[in-house]
Every structure is written in structure tokens, then in C-alpha cells.
């Protein structure tokens with residue numbers, strides 16, 4: 158993987174755009190559950206914002222992974238090979254995995270009719286927990302270690 162000095166404008170836009178969409182998707186989860194119950198009772202459901210947001214997230218995350226594979230990303234701050242750098246790398250991998258697995262779970266429920274709604278909900282809650290830890294670590298770097306980490310996701314380089 159190519160190591161760069163910073164994130165590009167497109168990487169930064171995708172990071173914050175997807176973060177916002179994930180928040181909307183999580184908040185609209187209950188509305189989608191009610192819509193599914195209506196379908197199971199033989200009702201007809203029109204536009205479901207949660208489903209549209211989920212499909213947008215999946216599309217943008219795939220784009221994000223492709224951009225990352227072609228352009229690369231900056232190394233996590235700290236001593237290469239240290240526990241904190243490994244934790245950051247694995248934390249990011251887990252975020253990518255969940256950002257792909259959660260929408261795929263939603264597609265399995267809504268379009269394929271598989272009964273994995275509960276697993277989809279649990280995985281979404283796990284994603285929110287990992288995101289919370291990720292955001293706290295970013296704020297810790299910015300305001301306690303004062304290493305300017307947040308700036309990497311604000312200004313393109």
C-alpha cells in the first residue's frame with residue numbers, strides 16, 4: 158500500500174460524507190423496521206429513506222476503498238510497528254469491514270427477504286460503538302497529544 162503525506166480532497170469528502178450518512182442511517186433504522194413489518198403484513202411500502210441511505214453508503218464506501226487502494230493513505234501517527242499504530246490500522250480495517258457488511262446485511266433483509274434483520278441491527282450498533290471509539294481517539298490526538306491529527310482529515314495534502 159502506497160504511503161502518502163496526507164489525504165486527498167476526494168478522500169476527505171468521502172470520509173465526512175459517509176460519516177454523516179452513517180449517522181442518518183442509524184437514526185432512521187427504526188423507520189425501516191416499521192416499513193418491513195408493513196411489507197410482511199402484505200402492505201405496500203414506497204420510498205424508504207433508510208434503504209436509499211444504506212445503498213448510497215455502500216456505493217461511496219466501495220469508491221472510498223478503490224481510491225485508497227490506488228492513491229494510498231498516510232501512515233498512522235506513532236512509531237511504525239508499535240502497538241498504537243497497529244491498533245489504529247486494525248481499527249480502520251474494522252471500520253471498513255463494518256461499513257460494507259452492515260449495508261450488505263440491510264440488502265439481504267430488504268431485497269432478498271433473508272431473516273437477518275437482528276444481526277443487521279446488532280452490527281450497525283457495533284459500527285456506532287467503533288465509530289465512537291474512533292472519534293474519541295481522533296479528539297485525544299488533537300487535544301491531548303496535540304499532534305494535529307484532525308487537520309489531516311480537514312485539509313488535503
Ligand code: HEM
Pocket residue numbers: 172175176177179180225230231232233234245249250252253256288291292293295296306307308309310
Ligand atoms: C461514521 C463515522 C466515521 C467513520 C465510519 C470513519 C471512518 C474512518 C476510516 C476508515 C479512516 C481511515 C482512513 C484511511 O486511512 O483509509 C478514518 C480516518 C480518520 N478519521 Fe474517521 N470516521 C468517522 C468519523 C470520524 C469523526 C467523528 C472524526 C473526528 C472526531 C474522525 C476523524 C478521523 C481522522 C482524524 C482520521 C485520520 C486518521 C489518520 O490519519 O491516521 N472520523 N476514519
